[in-house]
Amino acid sequence: MTTAALIILTMAIPLATAVISLAVRNQPNLRDSVTLAGAVALFICVLTVLANFNMGLPFDFELIEFQPGIAIAFHVEPLGMVFALVASSLWILTHIYGIGYMRGNNEKNHARFFACFAVALFATMGIAFSANLLTLFLFYEVLTVSTYPLVAHKENAEAKAGARTYIGILMGTSIVLLLTGIIWTYVITGTMDFSPGGILAGKVEDGFVPVLLGLFAFGIGKAALMPFHRWLPAAMVAPTPVSALLHAVAVVKAGVFSILKVGVYVFGIDNLAATGASVWLMWLAAFSILVASLVAMQQDNLKRRLAYSTISQLSYITLGVALATSMGAIGGGLHIVTHAFGKITLFMCAGAIYVATHKTEISQMRGLGRKMPFTFIAFGIGALSIIGIPPLAGSWSKWLLVLGSADAAQVRSMLGDPSWPQLIMIGVLMVSSLLNIAYLIPVFARGFYGSHRDVAPEGGWRAAIQEAPLFCVLPSCITAFGCLVLFFYAGDIAGFLEPMTAAIPASTNGEGQ
Amino acid sequence: MTIFEAVHQHAPMLTVLVPMLSAPIIMLFGNRQAAFAIALTASTTSFLLSLQMLLLVAQGGVISYHIGGWAPPLGIEYRIDAANAFVLIIVSSISTVVLPYARRSIADEVAARHHTLFYACYMLCFTGLLGVTATGDAFNVFVFLEISSLSTYVLVALGAKQDRRALSAAYDYLILGTIGATFFVIGLGMLYMATGSLNMVHIAQVLAEGESNRTVRSAFTFIVVGMALKFAMYPLHRWLPGAYTYAPSAVSAFLAATATKVAIYVVLRFIFSVFGIAEEFERNTVQYIMMPLAVVAMFAGSLMATFSLNAKTLLAYSSISQIGYMLLGITLLNSTGLTAGMVHLFNHALTKGALFLAVGAIIYRTGSALVPHMAGLGRQMPWTSASIVIGGLSLIGAPATAGFVSKWVLMQAAFEAGMWPIAVFVVLSSVIAVVYVWRLVEVLYLQPAPEGRSVSEVPMTMLVPIWALALASIWFGIDADFTVQASRTAAEALLAGGFGGEDATIMGTRGRP
C-alpha cells in the first residue's frame, strides 16, 4: 500500500469508527468493540506508516487544493511520526479504560462520547501528519470543536461553564493570534509548507520575528502557555478518560507539537538562535513552569493539581523550542512522549480512584493506597517518571533539556551575547523537579500513610482491596510499565528525532524531498 | 437556427425573461401546485442559463447582448462578465434551492389564499435581482431594483400571519428602500447630465475622457448612499433586522442570501466599472468613509447579534456584520481585497441561506424563533441542529467552512495592502461571532428540552435544501479553488474598469452585424 493511502487510512479509520459507533449506538457491546477494533487498526496503520517511513518511501501527499497554490497536504516527518505513535497507542489503552470508567460510573451518552473521542483522534492524526500551516490549522480547529462536547459531557452548570472557557480561549486565541500569524507568514514568504531549516529565515526583519513568534506561541492556546492556560483546569470537568487522553496527551500535545513544528520548520532553529527572537519565550516558559508548579501545590482537587502540573510540563517543551538548539528541540520532542506516558498514568489512576470511591480531593485520600494498591503504585511510578527519576522515562527528556540549555548558553556566548539566562534555565529545570516532588509525592504518600492504620481490616489486607473495575486499573498499570520500558528506548527515540533539526536533509529518510 | 442555438444566443435575456413571464402565468393559473411547479421550473431554467454563461465568461470574456438588436449605447445592453455571471449564479442557485423548502414552509407561515401570490412575488423579486445583475444599462438597474424591492416589501408583509410586526417592518423597509432607490435615481440623473448616456460602458468612456466635476461627484455620492441603504451598510441598516426577522422564513433565507448581495454588486459595478477608482474623490470616499463604516459594522452587528433574543434577529444582525466583511474587502481597493469581497458574497449566501432555512425549520416545528425556546432541540431535531452548528462555524470562519476561505482571503488582502490593523479587526470581530454562535449551540445541545414538548425532525423536502446549503458551505470551505478562482477573475474584471472594454462577444443581434 502506498504511504498516501496509508495516511488517508490513518484519518479514515477514526472517522469511520466515529460514524459506526454512532450507527450502532444502541448496542453497547458491539459499539465498544467496534471502537476498540478501530483503535487497534489505527495503531497498526500508524506502525505501517512508520515501517514505510523507515524504508524511506515517499510520503508527500496532497489531498485537495484549497486555493490556487495552497493545498491541504500531508507529509511524514520524525516528530509527527512520534506524536502519531504516542496518540494512537495510548488511544487503545484509553478506550479500554474509558469502557470501564463510563460503565463503572454510569455516565450517559456513551455513543456521543466515543464518537467525539474518535473524531478527536482523527484531528490528532491530521495534525501529526500535516505538511503545511493551513492543514495544521484546519485539524487544530477540528480538534477544538470535537472535544467541546466531551468537556461539556455532564451537561450541568459546571460543565457548561468549563466548556465555555474551553472553547472561548482555544477558539479565541487560534482565530485572533494563530490565524493572523499564519496569514502573515504566508504573505511574507509566499508559502506555508513546513520545511527543514524554516521558511522565514531572512524573509522578515529581525524586529518582527519575536512578534511573529508571539502570535504563534500564544495563538496555539492548546500549549497552555501562561496567561492562556485557564482552559486546561476548566476542561477537568470532563470525564476522566477525556482528561487522560486528550488533556494529557492528544490536545495539549497537539499544542506543543505545533509549537515545536512551527519553531523547527517555520522559524528554523538556527534562525531563532541567530536572531535571539525566542529569548523572551524562554523566560515566559520558565515562568509558566515555576508558577504552574506552585499553583499545583495549592490544589486539593487531584485532577486540577494534575492539570496545573500539565501546564508546567507543557512549558518544558515550549522551553525546548525557545532554547533554539537542536538538543533542546529533541528534548522537547522526547518530552512529548515521556510526559504522555507519565501523565496519562496519573490521570487514569485519578479516574480509577473516582470510580471506586467517588473521591476527588486529595485530602480525602488518606490510606486509600491500602485499598487500591495497584492504582497507587501505578500512580507512584507515573509521578516518579514525571519528576525525572531514573530508571523512568521522564529522566531522559529532562536531561536532554538541561543539555539543551547548556548548549544554548554556549551558542549565546559564541555569538557574544550574555549566556547567563540560558544557565538560569538549568536552575529552573532543577527547581521545577523539586516542586514536582513536592506536589506529586504527597498524593502517593498519603495513600499509604495515615489514619487508616487504626482501622485495620478484619480479614487481612487482601479482603480490604476495593480496586476499581479491571478495565480501569489494567491500562494504568500498562502505561506505568511503559514509563519504565521507555527509559531504555529513549535514546532510540531521540536518535529518530534527530534529523528534524538538521537544516540539510539527511539522505536516508528523504527529509523534504 | 435551432432551438438550442436560439437559447444560447439569447441566454442573457432569457435568464431574466423566463422568471419574469412566470409571474403572470402563476397568477393566471391561480393554483398552488401549478404555481410551485412553474416557479421551480423557471428558477431552474435561470440557474442553468446562468451556469452556461458563467462557463462562457469564466476565462475573462464578456458577453454583450443587444436587446431587440439595437446596438448600444442607444440600445439597451445586457452585459455579462465574470463578476455578474458569478452573482447570477448566487441568486439563481439560492432561489432554486429555497423554492422546494418554501413549499412546506409557507404552508405553515402564510395564509393559504396568499400562496399563489407568494410565488408570483417571489418570482418577480427573483426577476428583479437577476435583471439588476445582468443589465449593462444604468436606468435598467433602477427599474429592476424597484421590481425586486416592491415584491420584497410584499413578501416581508406576508409574514403578518405569524406576527403583525411583519407589517410595520415591511412599511419601514418600504420607506427606507424607496429613499434609497430615489437617491439612486437622482445619482443616475446627474450622471446622465454629465455624460449624456445611460449605458454603463459608454458612461465610463465619457467619464474617463473628461475631467471630474462636481456633478459627477454628487452623482457618485447619491448612487453610493442610495445603494448603501439597499444593502444595509452600517448605519443605514435599520430596516434589515425587522424585515429579516418577521418575513416568512423562506423569504428571509432568500433575501439574506441574495438581495443585499445584488445591491453590493451594483455598488461594486458603479465604483469600479463606471466611475473608476482613479479619481481621488472616489478613492477617498471609499477608503475614509466606507472602510471605517465597514469596520464599525463588523463589530456593531456582531455585538447586536450577541444580545438578540430572536434567532432570526440574531442572524439578521450577523448579516450586517458580514456585510461589513464584504465591504471591507472591497474598500481595500486591491485585487485580493476585491476577491475577498466577491468570494464572501458567495460564501455568505450559502451560509446565511442555510442558517435561515434551519431556523425556519425550527419555527415550522416549534412555532417559536426565540433562542431560549430552542432548548434541547439538539436531540429532537438532530439534523437541523447540526446544520445550525455548521452554519455557525462558517460565520465564525472556522476552517473547513466557507467562511474560513473568505476570512483567509480578506486577511491576506489586508496584509498585502499593508494594513495589518484591519486584519486584527477582522479576527477580533470573529471572536464575537464565536460568542453569538455558541449561545445557539449551548441552548440547542446543553439545555434539556422543556417538559412535554416533543417535536420531530422536519420533512425531507425541507431538510434537503438546508443540508444542500450546509454541505455546500463545507465543500466550498475545503475546495475553494473554484470560488476563489472565479472571484479573482471577477475582481480583475472589475478592477480593469470600463465593464470589459470593446472586446465582447455580441449576442442577440439575430445575425445583424
Next chain:
Amino acid sequence: MEGGFETGFLLGHMNYWLFVILMMTGFYIVVARGNLLKKIVGLNIFQAAVFMLYISVGKISGATAPIITGNPDEVYSNPLPHVLILTAIVVGIATTALGLALIVRINESYGTIEEDEIQQHDLEQYDKDCARAEEAR
C-alpha cells in the same frame, strides 16, 4: 459662471433650487412625521422633486416638443429624460399603492397609524417575548 451667489447664478439654476427645496421638504416630512400616511405623502413629494429634476434637464431653450415637424431647423427637447421619468412615475405609483395598502393592514391589526404608538405596541410585544423566553429558562 462668475462664481458666488450672483443673481444670474441663482436664476440660471432655478430648476435645481426648486428641486433641492422640494426634495428636502419631502425628505423632512418622511423623517419627521410620525403619521404613516403623512410619510407616504412626504415620500411622494420627495419623488416628485426628482421627476422635476429629470424633466427640467430635458428642456432646451427655444425647443419644441419632440414630435417630428418636418422642419430640419427645428430644435427638439430631449425626450429621453421624459421617457425615463415615465418609468419612475410608474414605480412611484406602485410604491405609493403598496405603501397605502400596508397602512390599511397596519391599521387593521394595530388600530393606529401613528408610528410612536406602533412602536409602543411592538415594544410591549417584545416584552412579552422576553417574558415567554424567561419562562422557558
